[in-house]
Amino acid sequence: xxxxxxxxxxxxxxxxxxxxxxxxxxxxxxxxxxxxxxxxxxxxxxxxxxxxxxxxxxxxxxxxxxxxxxxxxxxxxxxxxxxxxxx
Numbered sequence: 001x002x003x004x005x006x007x008x009x010x011x012x013x014x015x016x017x018x019x020x021x022x023x024x025x026x027x028x029x030x031x032x033x034x035x036x037x038x039x040x041x042x043x044x045x046x047x048x049x050x051x052x053x054x055x056x057x058x059x060x061x062x063x064x065x066x067x068x069x070x071x072x073x074x075x076x077x078x079x080x081x082x083x084x085x086x087x
Contacts, residue, residue: 001053003076006086007063010072015045015054027075028058031068037061 001020004011010028015021021043032039038061045054064072073083 001081002084003072003081004084004086005064005069005072005076007069008060010058010060011055012058012081013055014052015056018054021054021056024076024079024081025056025058027079028072031072031075032058032060035068037064 001015001024002013003024004013012021012024012028015024029039040059042057042059043054044057045052069085073085076083
């Protein structure tokens with residue numbers, strides 16, 4: 001899986017199953033909701049072979065601070081997700 005973390009958007013791509021997306025979102029949700037963000041979720045994709053897997057796009061109501069972005073990077077990296085920081 002790959003996660004792209006921007007200031008107002010988080011994208012998790014290439015998840016082979018919906019369970020993988022769920023586990024990744026548990027970490028992301030905990031950080032976002034405790035810091036009073038209002039995330040909007042968009043789900044796309046299919047688990048079919050060769051189709052790229054599931055993707056979820058999380059759009060935020062305001063920009064994340066650098067420390068929050070670094071915290072998300074550490075949490076997702078610890079789950080074995082390749083993280084790309086975007087600006």
